[in-house]
Amino acid sequence: MKAIVHDQSGAADVLRLTERPVPEPGPGEVRLRVVVSGVNPTDWKTRSGGFGAVPGTEAVPNQDGSGVIDAVGDGVGGLAVGDRVWVTQAAYQRPGSGTAQEYTVVPVERVFVLPDGAGFDLGAAVGIPAGTAHRALTVAEDGPTRLGPGALDGRVVLVAGGAGAVGNAAIQLARWAGATVIATVSSDAKAALATSAGAHHVVRYGGGADVAAAVRAIVPDGVDLVVEVAAGANAATNAGVLKPRGTVAIYANNGDQPFDLDVRAYMGLNARLQFVLLYTVGWDKLRAAGDDINAAVAAGALRIGEDAGLLVHHFALDQTSAAHRAVEDGATGKVLITVADA
Numbered sequence: 392m393k394a395i396v397h398d399q400s401g402a403a404d405v406l407r408l409t410e411r412p413v414p415e416p417g418p419g420e421v422r423l424r425v426v427v428s429g430v431n432p433t434d435w436k437t438r439s440g441g442f443g444a445v446p447g448t449e450a451v452p453n454q455d456g457s458g459v460i461d462a463v464g465d466g467v468g469g470l471a472v473g474d475r476v477w478v479t480q481a482a483y484q485r486p487g488s489g490t491a492q493e494y495t496v497v498p499v500e501r502v503f504v505l506p507d508g509a510g511f512d513l514g515a516a517v518g519i520p521a522g523t524a525h526r527a528l529t530v531a532e533d534g535p536t537r538l539g540p541g542a543l544d545g546r547v548v549l550v551a552g553g554a555g556a557v558g559n560a561a562i563q564l565a566r567w568a569g570a571t572v573i574a575t576v577s578s579d580a581k582a583a584l585a586t587s588a589g590a591h592h593v594v595r596y597g598g599g600a601d602v603a604a605a606v607r608a609i610v611p612d613g614v615d616l617v618v619e620v621a622a623g624a625n626a627a628t629n630a631g632v633l634k635p636r637g638t639v640a641i642y643a644n645n646g647d648q649p650f651d652l653d654v655r656a657y658m659g660l661n662a663r664l665q666f667v668l669l670y671t672v673g674w675d676k677l678r679a680a681g682d683d684i685n686a687a688v689a690a691g692a693l694r695i696g697e698d699a700g701l702l703v704h705h706f707a708l709d710q711t712s713a714a715h716r717a718v719e720d721g722a723t724g725k726v727l728i729t730v731a732d733a
Contacts, residue, residue: 394492395711398449400440403715406452406491408708414487414496416464421499423478427515428490428708428728429455431556432643435719437482448486452711453728455479456490457505457514467499475505479518479681483670490515491711493730500674503681506689511733512703516695516725517560517684522669524560525680527618527640528568530665534616534638535568538683540690543570547610549632550574552620553585553593556725557642559701560693561618562588564684567692573606573614581723588700603631616640623648630656642667701725 392413397405416422433441434453440446457477460470470476481497482489488497505514528548529535535542548565552558553574565572566589573592574585582593594605602625606614613634619625622641629639630653637660644650657664669677687693695701702724706714711728718726 392493393708394451395489395708396449396451397438398447400438400446403435403438403712403719405438406712406715408711411492413494416462416467416496418465419467419499420464420496421460421467421470421502422462422494422496423456423458423476423502424461424494425456425490425492425730426458426511426733427456428453428730429515429518430714430718430726430728431455431519432718433519435715438715450486451482451489451492451495452715453490454482455515455518456481456495456730457511458731460502461494470499470502470504475511475514476502477505477514477517478502479522479677480669491708491728491730493708500678503685506685509688512727513688513693513695515727516556516701516703517688517693519669520556520725521560521564521684521687521693522677522680523557523642523667524564524618525683526667526669526672526676527557527561527642527665528565528616529680530640530663530667531616531638532636532663537679538564538568539686540567541569543568546570546616547614548572549606549614549617550585550590551618551625552576552645553588553590554581554700554723555620556701558618558620559584559588559699562590562700563693564687565618566590567687567690571610573609575602584697584700584702584723586700587698603628606632613637618642621645621648623650626650626652630660630662633660633662636661636663638663638665640665640667695725703727705729
């Protein structure tokens with residue numbers, strides 16, 4: 392079978408197309424014929440030697456994907472050959488199981504049945520972005536641990552970076568769950584995307600804009616929860632918009648600005664600062680998130696494409712290096728690799 396591999400860390404050029412034997416599933420595992428592989432920032436960061444990298448090991452990149460089960464190992468229940476599925480964290484602690492190959496074997500707990508009517512592109516796009524968004528939306532002290540219609544009724548959610556993949560999923564899931572959603576973006580084009588995703592209000596940042604004042608003009612009492620992609624750059628803004636006992640769920644620090652806190656301000660708010668990384672959150676929470684994500688997909692509340700506020704960029708398997716470079720260079724939207732025909 393065709394596979395993309397790398398045996399050293401570095402730039403996207405370390406990725407190469409090769410042939411590997413088709414793997415066999417062991418107990419509690421399924422083999423997936425991959426149709427689409429999703430690329431996330433975590434994939435190029437791992438390839439570059441970051442969290443999850445295993446030095447000296449031939450690795451196959453990409454954690455998310457979708458396809459069809461074509462073999463199951465002993466003890467597998469609830470899934471069968473022929474099932475259309477999506478998978479997330481395929482390569483976590485399993486360097487050879489990434490989705491940038493024609494077949495991969497993964498533990499059954501990482502696999503979710505793709506709802507009827509949902510395409511393979513959507514299946515490959517939801518894993519880490521929607522899982523991260525779900526976690527961010529369910530960590531507030533007095534908030535829900537699961538998402539569904541009504542779960543966030545009466546809450547105000549501020550989504551920083553509303554045109555990105557996680558931001559888009561956060562907007563859609565929060566809107567589905569009943570929240571009032573405010574998104575921040577850096578351009579008019581991104582504002583249009585956040586609006587298409589379902590944000591009730593969009594605030595531009597940059598150019599000296601006072602984001603905190605703009606948010607307070609919309610919701611004078613402040614926001615309950617911030618889904619944060621640039622913790623350092625937005626630390627002061629978040630302190631200025633958060634309600635007492637509010638939560639900032641931090642899943643990235645884009646821009647790498649130092650995360651300097653005004654301790655007195657956050658302490659006065661009794662604020663919760665919650666860091667979000669799916670790799671160590673626990674499979675019980677990830678399974679719950681996957682079930683809620685599937686419910687949103689089945690309800691038509693979680694979509695991709697320009698009309699859903701998430702641009703999609705397609706690459707072929709032999710263009711995986713270019714796909715990684717696109718994500719690393721900050722492509723707006725979702726990068727997908729078509730591995731095989733559906």
